[in-house]
Amino acid sequence: MDPDEVIDLFPSHIRNQADLNLWEEANITQAELWVNKRQRQFHMSTVLTEGFVRELHRRMFNRTWRWSGTFRKSNKNIGVDWTQISVKLNDLLLNTIYQLDHSADAIDEIATRFHHQLVWIHAFPNGNGRHARLMTDCLLMTKDMKRFSWGANYASISTDLLRTKYIDALRKADRSDYSELLSFVRA
Ligand SMILES: Nc1ncnc2c1ncn2[C@@H]1O[C@H](COP(=O)(O)OP(=O)(O)OP(=O)(O)O)[C@@H](O)[C@H]1O
Numbered sequence: 001m002d003p004d005e006v007i008d009l010f011p012s013h014i015r016n017q018a019d020l021n022l023w024e025e026a027n028i029t030q031a032e033l034w035v036n037k038r039q040r041q042f043h044m045s046t047v048l049t050e051g052f053v054r055e056l057h058r059r060m061f062n063r064t065w066r067w068s069g070t071f072r073k074s075n076k077n078i079g080v081d082w083t084q085i086s087v088k089l090n091d092l093l094l095n096t097i098y099q100l101d102h103s104a105d106a107i108d109e110i111a112t113r114f115h116h117q118l119v120w121i122h123a124f125p126n127g128n129g130r131h132a133r134l135m136t137d138c139l140l141m142t143k144d145m146k147r148f149s150w151g152a153n154y155a156s157i158s159t160d161l162l163r164t165k166y167i168d169a170l171r172k173a174d175r176s177d178y179s180e181l182l183s184f185v186r187a
């Protein structure tokens, strides 16, 4: 990560990875509560905007990283060139709005492609997976659709295996095969 990106807001009582995970989860829960409270007012024209994308990231990580809600300023092994983030994101948002208005494809399919393309852009230094999952759920809410389960209904599956399934499905989507990701999001 860029030196600027490391600056974080963890209080000093956080000593290990487990503490850190709890801290991050609590921050994300605040964003979830905000989403739940606001979801009836969610509309495509306000949710599918760069402003909302950044606000959601900020709300999920504002007690965690100083740079929450701001885009990457360096390249990673995944993601578009950092100078292209805003352009590519706005392309994706406009494209998705167009599809929701005009395409005959099922909303689940549009939302699944949206999720993959959003993590592929990788707009932020960290938190892209968690943010793009909640962002996709917000898209579904604008259409009064049930949120995705993101594999939560797999009985007695380990977190590691769930993660592997998710990443494998994304890798297939990288090769334009969305079948596995499409079933994972409602599994
Ligand atoms: N081959 C890939 N194609 C598309 N997206 C990918 C690929 N590999 C990983 N990703 C996405 O990148 C995310 C990891 O990026 P990042 O660390 O910024 O997010 P995070 O929310 O902190 O991650 P995590 O999901 O590990 O909590 C993964 O969760 C996944 O969504």
Ligand SMILES: [Mg+2]
Pocket: 126, 127, 128
């Ligand atoms: Mg991460």
